[in-house]
Amino acid sequence: MNWTDERVEKLKKLWSEGLSASQIAAQLGGVSRNAVIGKVHRLSLPGRAKAGGTAAAARAPKRNTSAPRAPNYASRIATRTVTRQQGATMLKEEIEIDLMEEVSYRPAANVVVPISRRLGLTELTERTCKWPVGDPLKDDFHFCGCDSPDSSPYCSYHARLAYQPVNERRRTAARAN
Structure with missing residues (x-):
């Protein structure tokens, strides 16, 4: 494929408009994305300008920035690169997404740490808490040795520590320290 002056000028124009190498290759025809990148490099063209907007962005629903947010949400806007197919060419475009993270506040319940009965291994029964304390x-x-319900090897306090999601366990352990 020969790079004629006309094709080079069109390449420069499309590059300055912010089109990707794939999009430029599709518009020029008969040239690959890598050929466009190579020519841009050889011409020492500056970095691409951000596109003013694509046809896909125009079709995308607009974010309603005036909508009130619930106080328990922290939001921020991020840019994500998505790939879509246009004919035989895969196109990449950046879209804005609104990230929302639920922030919940749950005050610590009145946690009462039971006083351990300090039982040894041979002193444990099926109705005593088998939560190990210290270095073996x-x-x-x-x-622990406190009374445990029929269905659990632990007292109610240690059962809450043992059976919970990892994040909650870390939070509870940090409070105990």
């Missing part, structure tokens, strides 16, 4: 290699290692 040290002399002061023991088990």
Whole structure:
């Protein structure tokens, strides 16, 4: 494929408008995306300008920025690159997305840490809490030993620590320390 002066000028114009190499290749015809990138590099063209808007962006629904936000949401706008097919060419375009993260506040319940009965392994029964306390290699290692419900190996306090999502467990452990 020969780069005629006319095609080079069209390449420069499209590049300055912010079109991607794939889009330019599709408009020029008979040339690959990599050929466009190579020619841009050889011509030492500056970085692409951001596109003023694409046809797809014009068709996309507009964000309603005047809508009130609930106070328990923190939002921010991010740009994501999406790929779509136009004929035999894959096109990449940047779209704005509104990221929302739910922020919930749950005050700590009146947490009462039970006083451990400090039982050893041989002192445990099926109705005592088997939550280990301390380092098993040290002399002061023991088990909680408080009363546990029939269906659990732990007292109600340690059952809440044992059976919860990881994030909540980390938060609870940080509060205990």
